[in-house]
Amino acid sequence: MGRFSHISDVHLGAFNDPYLRKRNIDSFIWALEKSLEENVDFIIISGDLFNTPIPDVPQITNAIKKMREIVERDIRIYAIYGSHDYSVTGSSIYSILVAAGIISDLHRSREDNGKIVLEPVVDDKTGAYIYGMYARKGAMESEIFEKITINPPSDVFKIFAFHSAISGISKDMQFNMPEIPISYIPKNMDYYAGGHIHERIEMDLPEYGKMVYPGPLFASTFVDLEKIAKGGSCGFYIVDFSKGINKIEFIENEIIRPELVEINANGKIPEEIMREAISRIEALQLDGRYLLLKIWGELSSGRTSEVDRKKLIEIVKKKNAAGININVSQLTSREFKGIEITNRNQGNIELEIFEKFLKQYGGKNESLIGERGKNIAISLLNLLRIEKNDNESGPDFKNKIINATGKIIGEEEWK
Ligand SMILES: [Mn+2]
Structure with a gap:
């Protein structure tokens, strides 16, 4: 036995x-x-x-x-x-x-x-x-x-x-x-x-x-x-x-049973998502409970970053919840559509991705537009490929990368 x-x-x-x-x-x-x-x-x-x-x-x-x-x-x-x-x-x-x-x-x-x-x-x-x-x-x-x-x-x-x-x-x-x-x-x-x-x-x-x-x-x-x-x-x-x-x-194991709020974002704009999220959170009894908020789908316009997580976290805190975990991994925006890649060589694929995504960029930051944007993106990508040497300390390596980043994007913007 x-x-x-x-x-x-x-x-x-x-x-x-x-x-x-x-x-x-x-x-x-x-x-x-x-x-x-x-x-x-x-x-x-x-x-x-x-x-x-x-x-x-x-x-x-x-x-x-x-x-x-x-x-x-x-x-x-x-x-x-x-x-x-x-x-x-x-x-x-x-x-x-x-x-x-x-x-x-x-x-x-x-x-x-x-x-x-x-x-x-x-x-x-x-x-x-x-x-x-x-x-x-x-x-x-x-x-x-x-x-x-x-x-x-x-x-x-x-x-x-x-x-x-x-x-x-x-x-x-x-x-x-x-x-x-x-x-x-x-x-x-x-x-x-x-x-x-x-x-x-x-x-x-x-x-x-x-x-x-x-x-x-x-x-x-x-x-x-x-x-x-x-x-x-x-x-x-x-x-x-x-x-x-x-x-x-x-x-x-009955340690916690979280509350789940799911929001379908298809065809909606960020303000609508925020309104829906807030009204649904307000309707819940959250004392001591943990909230999972899942927002998924394709926004009709606006950016995914316009869904104001900080504000949602504050609201949940006020309701004495144990905490909140917001998941937007399946939230996309119509403004950033998928792109098709024709190149087959690694370096060219990277260039093509940056080029096509930068064309979709609607913001005003000049560093991110056209050839300049493409060059900055590629240089940063190459910089991130550098690995720490065995004889280099962590802080030294970090400073090296930060300084090089400053040089690539222009010192004034890097502060
Ligand atoms: Mn496992």
Whole structure:
């Protein structure tokens, strides 16, 4: 008999908004405490524990303290690298936690005649065989996946932890992420501990076994928050097993349910959007609640920047809301239409894009008009391509770029 927690896509360090950032970290601490309360034998984290390889350290200290507490209570935390917390250079908080013995990394492999043999980690308390396959950015793990082989004994409880999207498994097309064919996944496991897809999936796959993606423990993007606002759930799983699975239970994270206001901007002008946004916000009870405001569509005239975010933030503050996140990523303006590019060479494509967009520019800033505008844009683009030398300090590099920018756009305008 054994029991474990399956947590995924925690994304510690996500969000700039301090309110959301704290909710994200608190969710992880809650999941660990809940696991302790439920007397799990071990915990599996199937990737993306951190939002970036090296998140802001003071922000995640409490989360790491809690992990240490768990390990000290003799509960192992097994994990794999996700696509977010892996770094090519090996500089990651994850690798430090592995070295410190807080995380037990599941990915153990050796090469054998062109094949990659995955070795299990055998949990000493329950005897479960746990295999792990790490992830890389952009599904780069696919090449390795293709070559892996596993030779488990038949009479043990087997878990396969991974962090990849599998073709045909997710219904969610929103992410448009690279996928791995199901044929790359080893068959005949008792439990597949999936991560990466930000959606909860639970299914029995013939020839395979129980395939489970908990989805994000809380959220790391506007899209995740939007799903929660629309009634979706987030959380993690607790699994009971003996020879096979006895029971799996989803534990819902109810830390916040944001309010969502969606505004269709099609055919409207910025003033109309502002009026609609204000009247809809005013009609809401926002005390202590978090508001998501999504404005999408094509404005009939005016600029997207004329939607006055500062003003909306002030109104929401006055209503004692916990905060607001405004998403205009799908808001466009008829004044800036898509352009067609005929060049095929990189340098020429860049020139053509600047030329065509500058023709659509209706403002009066002379630096942005015609040949001069084009030259400034190209020079700035080239400047931003410069990378910091290893022997150069951060502030020196920053000053170098700022000074060069001043020279390109003209000193007077750069202050
Ligand atoms: Mn993720």
